Amino acid sequence: MFRNFKTVPQIVFGRGSFNQLDAILEPKREDSFMVFLVDHCFANHPFKSRVPVKKNDLMIFVDVTNEPSTKYVDELTDIARKHIPGKIPSGVIGIGGGASMDLAKAVSLMLTNSGKAHEYQGWDLIKNSAIYHVGIPTLSGTGAEVSRTTVLIGPEKKLGLNSDYTVFDQVVLDPELIKDVPTDQWFYTGMDCYIHCVESLEGTFLNAFSKAYGEKSIDLCREVYLTDDPEKDDKLMMASWFGGMSIAYSQVGVAHAMSYGLSFVLKVHHGIGNCIVFDYLDEFYPDGVKEFREMMKKHNISLPRGITSKLTDEQMETMITVSIGMAPLWENACGKDWKSIITREKLRDLYKRM
Numbered sequence: 001m002f003r004n005f006k007t008v009p010q011i012v013f014g015r016g017s018f019n020q021l022d023a024i025l026e027p028k029r030e031d032s033f034m035v036f037l038v039d040h041c042f043a044n045h046p047f048k049s050r051v052p053v054k055k056n057d058l059m060i061f062v063d064v065t066n067e068p069s070t071k072y073v074d075e076l077t078d079i080a081r082k083h084i085p086g087k088i089p090s091g092v093i094g095i096g097g098g099a100s101m102d103l104a105k106a107v108s109l110m111l112t113n114s115g116k117a118h119e120y121q122g123w124d125l126i127k128n129s130a131i132y133h134v135g136i137p138t139l140s141g142t143g144a145e146v147s148r149t150t151v152l153i154g155p156e157k158k159l160g161l162n163s164d165y166t167v168f169d170q171v172v173l174d175p176e177l178i179k180d181v182p183t184d185q186w187f188y189t190g191m192d193c194y195i196h197c198v199e200s201l202e203g204t205f206l207n208a209f210s211k212a213y214g215e216k217s218i219d220l221c222r223e224v225y226l227t228d229d230p231e232k233d234d235k236l237m238m239a240s241w242f243g244g245m246s247i248a249y250s251q252v253g254v255a256h257a258m259s260y261g262l263s264f265v266l267k268v269h270h271g272i273g274n275c276i277v278f279d280y281l282d283e284f285y286p287d288g289v290k291e292f293r294e295m296m297k298k299h300n301i302s303l304p305r306g307i308t309s310k311l312t313d314e315q316m317e318t319m320i321t322v323s324i325g326m327a328p329l330w331e332n333a334c335g336k337d338w339k340s341i342i343t344r345e346k347l348r349d350l351y352k353r354m
């Protein structure tokens, strides 16, 4: 069976395009209100006055200190439900990095699906289409703006609400919104994209569709991170989009599988977690790791070391279990026979070096 996946139907790209948001939302307002979930970094920032909030709309500055949890999604959904009794919102707009966009996707789904968010962690468990939802990145690299998932930490697992309904109805890509991201964060989130490309292009699931997007995306990453390109913000936004499209039809690989383990046990964030792992993956991705180190050097990035040194044996075993459980990622990276290459001992040895 070939995958028949949904993509974002409407997209605006361009510097200053954020100013069009009001006009984009206008026909969708009907007789209810909009919910804006805005990254908390803008709570005291002049940007917040540009968000086209109207009377009765709800604007929440979402706390993304920790990666989004199912519990937080339930709380936000509850606030949106109670905002005007008897009315459900006309739309949910997520403005921020991968975390804020994921929260917006998840809340838009939970407003129309009963129960709790953790009940839908998995593949195609969502029953009803979401409320109209819009994604607006202010940080680029994750591909969350284009993907059919929203990654959430639940009581038992870190897993997305993967469904066709999860995909945004509209995305606004305005490169001006990412120009002030601090260098470290810009690097970690951008490297998420670079690593998506390496894992997709080096993977066994690769086809011409994924290759076309992956090759373009990795070229853009090189221009962004290895040259002093005046259009770097525009290019990174497109790299993120194309990187997301590439893995939609292939899969990620070793760095993501191992970074999920780190994140589950040590609460390490996705972007930096991928970077920490990737730096030890010469045997899997020699060229990619070499180039990644050049990028680190150019931007003076130093990664945390020794983060697994204080883990108990039990924590280490949990980390290995979470990682080894990502079967499709391992199969993409190492082929059908991956279990003969990726053993618990192998992962323990790699993790201990980090």
Ligand code: NAD
Pocket (backbone or CB within 6 Å): 039, 040, 041, 064, 067, 068, 096, 097, 098, 099, 100, 102, 138, 139, 140, 142, 143, 144, 145, 147, 148, 149, 150, 151, 177, 178, 179, 180, 181, 182, 185, 188, 189, 192, 269, 270, 271
């Ligand atoms: P993030 O959303 O966690 O944000 C990182 C930090 O950057 C936060 O402190 C935030 O406040 C700040 N920030 C955001 N925009 C800024 C700006 N313009 N200026 C200054 N600071 C800004 O980071 P991320 O790397 O974009 O996203 C990671 C999250 O995305 C994780 O929760 C991960 O699980 C998820 N993710 C989702 C997908 C998907 O397909 N849905 C894919 C990859 C990652």
Ligand code: ZN
Pocket (backbone or CB within 6 Å): 142, 192, 193, 196, 256, 270, 274
């Ligand atoms: Zn990623």
